[in-house]
Amino acid sequence: MSARPTLTGRTMLAGVIGWPVAHSRSPLLHNFWLARHGIDGAYVPLPVRPGQFETAVRGLQAAGFRGANVTIPHKEAAFAIADTLHRSALRSGSVNTLVFAADGRIEAHSTDGDGFVANLEAHGIDVARGPVLLLGAGGAARAIAASLLDRGVPVAVANRTRGRAEALAGMLDGITVMDWARWEDSLPAYAALVNTTSLGMHGGPDDLFAPSLARAPDGMAVCDIVYVPRMTPLLRAARARGLPTVDGLGMLLHQARLGFREWFGVDPVVDAELQALLDADLAG
Ligand SMILES: NC(=O)c1ccc[n+]([C@@H]2O[C@H](COP(=O)([O-])OP(=O)(O)OC[C@H]3O[C@@H](n4cnc5c(N)ncnc54)[C@H](OP(=O)(O)O)[C@@H]3O)[C@@H](O)[C@H]2O)c1
Structure with a gap:
């Protein structure tokens, strides 16, 4: 066309x-x-x-x-x-x-938050099925957290700079702050994990972001809003664990x-x- x-x-x-x-x-x-x-x-x-x-x-x-x-x-x-x-x-x-x-x-x-949720739904993932752990506390994280909270989904935020996560929790009711050093250990408590940092982005702060998903529960949805590359290090780790994944391109289109x-x-x-x-x- x-x-x-x-x-x-x-x-x-x-x-x-x-x-x-x-x-x-x-x-x-x-x-x-x-x-x-x-x-x-x-x-x-x-x-x-x-x-x-x-x-x-x-x-x-x-x-x-x-x-x-x-x-x-x-x-x-x-x-x-x-x-x-x-x-x-x-x-x-x-x-x-x-x-x-x-x-x-x-x-x-x-439109970023609703675009994120619409993309999850398009992948057959029910966001309402449990708490979500967001990595990052920047602009995209705030939009996504707001859309999840509006749907009654509990949200935890882990950010390298803890004060920024605390500031986000101060702006939106219902956010729990998780220590950045502890997010990998905390995974059993969550139904979904979402990377909203620029880690893993081509040319970003750390192309080789190597998260451990060893403690992720079976069936946990793993999402990355980075879309260059589409297959980010986080999504590759999730695939290796057999977890459902959602990449960032669909959010860009839905928003x-x-x-x-x-x-x-x-x-x-x-x-x-x-x-x-x-x-x-x-x-x-
Ligand atoms: N798919 C889509 O439609 C879509 C839409 C919007 C954004 N995005 C993507 O989402 C990403 C974030 O966008 P944004 O607008 O939220 O950016 P932002 O406001 O600048 O926030 C950047 C986030 O990344 C974290 N970060 C940066 N370098 C880091 C590092 N070396 N280690 C750990 N954390 C690090 C920052 O943590 P600190 O607070 O500690 O600095 C902050 O939480 C970008 O890659 C952007 O392209 C995608």
Whole structure:
């Protein structure tokens, strides 16, 4: 399928605002969905320098854009500019999706947490079956913790810098702080383990992250939100133990659905064809 939409005078527009933005896969996936659904729309990269965010957003609104995704370094500015912060944005403390309403208001969402949960469900994993241990206490961890807690799932957080895990527990009720040095020993208490740190990421702090899953209970789901590479050291260790695994690519795809639905009016599907397209692009 061609990823290039046909443009007309009525083309609906959205894009991703970041600096740099060239690495973003969002144009690839949104334009795939636009082509699949025969929608007269386009989704473009919007390289916006730090300090230029508000000017850019006002310009996009004036030019009739439907909205935008927001990535580094503009997430805080996106939070500040919003007229309506949806619950997901308030709970996660961040914004990655802006919707420009017809009356000029800017609506803001964070879609990472629900994208994470939707991806688990797509893999047949019932998040409600037991407590989840999150490794990491950064932005992604907060969004995921909020979505799990909203579904009544108890969450424990282990982070290298303990104070950051404690700060997260102070922001969201229901989080237990686990010592970073003890997380491998604590595994019997959990139904799922999720890596939200950048450990294992290609070019990240430690490509050779070598966790021990010796104490993981049978059937424990092991998830990594790192998606380059898709098969991370944590997932490889889980496979070796015969545990079910979920990689990070599906979260990236599912978190994009809300924006597409709001801007273009169709709820898109994450399927094998889309995953293969992204897989090939990430490998290339
Ligand atoms: N699949 C998806 O859709 C998706 C979405 C969002 C993010 N991600 C990925 O998730 C990862 C985290 O993103 P983020 O936005 O949450 O980043 P962040 O806010 O910068 O947080 C980074 C986390 O990694 C930890 N960390 C970094 N280096 C470490 C090391 N050497 N040892 C132990 N812990 C270390 C940090 O611990 P300290 O607090 O101790 O520094 C912190 O908890 C990135 O790889 C990102 O690409 C994926």
